[in-house]
Amino acid sequence: MIAYIEGRVDELTAEMAVLEASGVGYELAISLQTYEAMRGKEHFRLYVYEQMRQDQATQLFGFANRKERDLFLLLLGVSGVGGQTARSVVSAYSPDELTRIIANEDKRALTAIKGIGKKAAERIVVELRDKVEAPVGAGYEAAGGSANVAVHPAMQEAVSALTMLGFQSQTANKTVAAIINEQPDLDAGEVIKLALKQITAR
Numbered sequence: 001m002i003a004y005i006e007g008r009v010d011e012l013t014a015e016m017a018v019l020e021a022s023g024v025g026y027e028l029a030i031s032l033q034t035y036e037a038m039r040g041k042e043h044f045r046l047y048v049y050e051q052m053r054q055d056q057a058t059q060l061f062g063f064a065n066r067k068e069r070d071l072f073l074l075l076l077g078v079s080g081v082g083g084q085t086a087r088s089v090v091s092a093y094s095p096d097e098l099t100r101i102i103a104n105e106d107k108r109a110l111t112a113i114k115g116i117g118k119k120a121a122e123r124i125v126v127e128l129r130d131k132v133e134a135p136v137g138a139g140y141e142a143a144g145g146s147a148n149v150a151v152h153p154a155m156q157e158a159v160s161a162l163t164m165l166g167f168q169s170q171t172a173n174k175t176v177a178a179i180i181n182e183q184p185d186l187d188a189g190e191v192i193k194l195a196l197k198q199i200t201a202r
Helices: 032-038 066-076 083-092 095-103 107-111 118-128 155-164 169-182 188-200
Strands: 004-012 016-021 024-030 043-053 056-063
Touching: 004 024, 004 032, 016 032, 016 043, 024 032, 024 043, 024 083, 032 083, 032 188, 043 066, 056 066, 056 083, 066 083, 066 095, 066 118, 083 095, 083 188, 095 118, 107 118, 155 169, 155 188, 169 188
Parallel strands: 024 056
Antiparallel strands: 004 016, 004 043, 016 024, 043 056
């Protein structure tokens, strides 16, 4: 079992990272939280979960820290939650935000994530509320924005990342355009982070 991979960041997108270690390139699916932590770094350590299935190739998931990986594993233990859904959840909220959401039984914040319905949110809360502890002072807020269309180098990457997570293309486009219109100096990672907060807070 691979505990972590540390090496040179050979490739990085909002969906995946390739780390080169000892001459081998490892491709790992990552969350947007991990993407944000990796941006601009030439060398990085990712904590790993190996998802092995009999009928499919092994997939590696990478996380910027152990806490995010631990939450991902807890989510996988919830009935009906698979790897991609768990990645969407840890992408939408930071570890501190997510533990607070679960501890406070905030089902609305969970159902705001594409792919998480009321029943799934209920299962996550019931099965995990006693396994997490809300951090003191942690919270989450919605980001404001206008509805005007804006053209920006980060537009395509941000929209692509949001649609990959399952959000509707129309919602992603409108939200990203609004944020870029108000704050044109933001890069793609910052736009994605704000867009996630805005969409999930609705």
